[in-house]
Amino acid sequence: MSYYEQYRERIDRAIQANRERTYYAPFPENPKSYPENAAALALSRFQACLNNDFTELLQEKPLRFEGEEISPYLQTGLGIRYPIFADKLLVQTASKALDIWRKVSFNERAGILAACLDRMKERFFDIAYATQHTTGQSFMMAFQAGGPHAADRAMEVIAMGMEELRRVPESCVWDKPMGKFNITLQKTWKAMPRGVALVIGCSTFPTWNTLPGVFASLITGNSVIIKPHPKAVLPIAIVVAEMQKVFNEAGITPDVIQLAPDTLAFPLAWELAGHPDVRIIDYTGNTSFGNQLEGLQQTGKQVFTEKAGVNPVIIDSVTDIKAVCDNLAFSLSLYAGQMCTAPQNFFVSHQGIRTPEGMVSVDDFMELFTAALNNISGHPKMAPGVLAALQQDAQKDRIASVAAEFSDAVVLPSNSFANEEFPDARVASPLLLKVDASRTEAYDREWFGPIGVVICTPSTDESLRRVLEMSRRHGAISCGIYCTDPDRVADMADQLARIFVPVSVNLTGPIYLNQHAAFSDFHVTGGNPAGNASFTDALYLNRRFVWVGQRFASSSL
């Protein structure tokens, strides 16, 4: 039985879901849906990994073994050493593997990739511990985002890939009536992969942000090299190891997917990206290196970026001000503002916020907002569960420097909080500033981490104007609107759509503007400066291959 036959039903279901965009999650997000002893087994495997060489990869000829991951929870090095390979060897190996992989039918490729996700599923808890202790995410987020949600997005990419690859028939007879006779040609079409693909990972979501690019390049017949962030290697290393096993078992070389660990001292990303045989680059990370990579498009490479934006919320009018404050506080607190979708700038008018009970003044709003933030950071269980840990010291330093620079604007200082399980965790609660709109230096840039700024403007019109102007320059990945006037909402949403910013309107309760669900939400529009690509639109697949037609005189075949 081919892999395709084995997974056909699941693939077809995913294609259908991707078309409908209603709720669909092939990989359950609840850890309880998985075997009871899975967590314990994974934890012991994780512990066995520490201070050892990582030897699960089916890759030969490492130059040496090195690693520099630090657990944000333990603030000690993990001691895991990964094989380091010569960049030229990686590309050479990938080029050879490409010529094998491209000849596998796309149906079978889809089956094999679905099998990879099944195998990944068996390691969801391993990935969770690995993600927690590299990114600083809480265990629950590390499990959900690192495992099932990442696999959902990979499955979504398989579905979208199948849609694209099936758009053109494999062959047809072209028969043109010429009056007394017909001209007949046999025609075939092939979706040819562009070449070796490089995926550059980030330190906060090492699987969720990496797998879409990996699966998009693979389903379209390219071979892939993953260059993980040196501070977050283990989660994706586990996935690659499992994928390599599947490729091996399928009788295809495991070289189709390779891991290329590096170190801060000897980075490999630019070397790999610049290699002439690397034709596709996926990148999640800071704007400046992202822009540098986008420059490679000039040489015909396809570059897919998710850089950074400054995510705004406009608060005009609400039905339940407390529910709104709770929702916003959670959005800002979740993983300590280290999600690329986290809100940073909260725009309110000097006149306050309209509610059914009358206007809520800015001061009253500030009180409710800070109370809601304190409810999270002051709660012994919620604080570690929601705020989790800071991935880097840089986040901590940034909080301190912003608090110092704008000390007179601080409404709520950032504090530490207790984490019973991990007393040494690198933690901080959100710093909240309040400034007048004229003080642009306090909010006209990204403050990555748990930093929120409430900006008082003369009116909601002015709030919108500033949001539009800033989003045009910095980009935005998410945007919240709170407004009870449907016409007003439609107009604001339309103006933001014109600059390719997606909005979430009047969210309260347990749904947050930071969350982007596979099979439904596009993650990053690709149209504003926050990034040039989107999980997962048709472009995300189509840019990775080229349709090549071939025509044969009927007599010649």
Added chain:
Amino acid sequence: MSYYEQYRERIDRAIQANRERTYYAPFPENPKSYPENAAALALSRFQACLNNDFTELLQEKPLRFEGEEISPYLQTGLGIRYPIFADKLLVQTASKALDIWRKVSFNERAGILAACLDRMKERFFDIAYATQHTTGQSFMMAFQAGGPHAADRAMEVIAMGMEELRRVPESCVWDKPMGKFNITLQKTWKAMPRGVALVIGCSTFPTWNTLPGVFASLITGNSVIIKPHPKAVLPIAIVVAEMQKVFNEAGITPDVIQLAPDTLAFPLAWELAGHPDVRIIDYTGNTSFGNQLEGLQQTGKQVFTEKAGVNPVIIDSVTDIKAVCDNLAFSLSLYAGQMCTAPQNFFVSHQGIRTPEGMVSVDDFMELFTAALNNISGHPKMAPGVLAALQQDAQKDRIASVAAEFSDAVVLPSNSFANEEFPDARVASPLLLKVDASRTEAYDREWFGPIGVVICTPSTDESLRRVLEMSRRHGAISCGIYCTDPDRVADMADQLARIFVPVSVNLTGPIYLNQHAAFSDFHVTGGNPAGNASFTDALYLNRRFVWVGQRFASSSL
């Protein structure tokens, strides 16, 4: 009745055809399919145009009227003066029109664009005379390529656009089960146009190469400015005038599509392309300006190019050598090699060409090839009908300089021939060179116009190697293979597909490698240096808009 309802059946038929890729041509290519007096009426309208201001456009505030078209058949100026507009005004007007056009549903946009093609159809003969007397094409090619074939490709773009725009639902309810309750969101998606689109035309196919980009940008909601080549304005000016009338009648501003004529002395292309509001650029023309425009992608603009390639033919073995020579001679002669798909380099092995009757030596092949070329250029009717006229003096100069530089390699000199209807036509029959493969300076570049080079190599393997190597550097839009061994053909086609070069195999009779049919053949793959875009793949549409999702708490709508 909406435009969509009126044209729905035709649009649906086009969508179906575009999926199947079998023969389909909504606009008959035979002039006899059109009203009997259409040609005569069009000719008198054409004559009335000469030495006059072109006043059909619904565009205000021209700075002045100028024109510099020269008929390749009369070698005198047409004297038609077109309105010249300020580039800033053009973009400003387009920006305003965009905000009207984008709000028209894509169904209705498709209907209006189909109506534009219907109106264009009434001017096919006008376009034919205009095309003939600007490009130098024969009347028959000017009619077919300038009218019905161009309209076919525009209709194909409408079809592909509808496929893309319908891929994501307009709205849905997203309902996530959370155990005891569900989270429900209303979601909507909009395909937002990227902005003002600029289409830069060429001098040889002023409608065929221009309309795909125009219709692709329009169906996806963008407004369009066409900057025609100053030597070939009239054909596209007629189309724009008709489209503006349709937009006007539909109650939409004619500003959605504008013509931006310029002159060689005061070119507008770079000015328009650089304007920050211009987000999409389509270009057909020389490689150096094409590369310059592609550089604008760094600023987030979407740039679609068709530049130039060097099109090769590999002749290894044939069943009927005479039929092959006739076919190749026609391909090289058609419109005097001025098609971007015309073959230039003919690779044969020193050993000759295998046939059922034994090996045909290179000398015998040369004799048959030159005889076939002479059959065309020496035939009083075929010569003007097939070879037509040279668009520019530059083509004539190039023939002379190549013949002088490689005088010892000339097998067949370029000659003049009589054109009874137009005694002053700028004409030339093909120049044919024969060189050893080592003499790369004779063929390792594009010789635009009627220049062919037969290249003798040690073997077909070596021919292929050179073709692959040259196509990688220069690109190729078409490629011919003659080989009677199916395994060999498959291998060669595969190696060429890997570098994104499409092949036509063993063509004889009245079908030529230069011809690319709408609804079936991709024109330019977009994967090799000949151009970065393809008529018409999904990318050609998807790069022109951005999906923007919006999410609403259920209570808020």
